[in-house]
Amino acid sequence: MIVRIMGEGQVRLADSHFPELNKLDDELLAEVETGDLEGFRRTLGALLAAVRKLGTPLPDDALEPSELILPAPDATIDEVRAMLTEDGLIPD
Template sequence: MIVRIMGEGQLTVADSHFTELNTLDDALLAEMESGDEAGFRRTLGALLDAVRRLGTPLPDDALEPSELILPAPDATIDEVRHMLSDDGLIPG
């Protein structure tokens, strides 16, 4: 799956990694719902770090459609809230 981190670029992430990413996504959603700003920051950073660690960056000149778009590391809770679906940021 091609994942875009806003402001950074695109990475290809194997479907086998989405269990780990969904665990972080669930934690992020819970922290947002409870208003835990510190937990939200920590978990958003961990989610983006996991995508960077598990993914393979696409070349900057690649023009592939992103199947999943994640917020920038400095996104606010409100900005992320607007990006959510019923499943969080990551479907499944």
């Protein structure tokens, strides 16, 4: 799956990594719902770090359709709230 981190670029992620990422996504969803700003910052950072670590970056000149778009690291809780679905940022 091709994943875009807004403001950074795209990475290719194997489907086998999504159970791990979904745990962080569930945590992030709960923190957004409760307004836990400190937890939100920590978990968003951990989620994006995991995507960077587990994914293979695509070249800067590659322009493939992104199947999933994640917020920028400095996104606000309101910006992320607007991106959420009932499954969070990452569909189950």
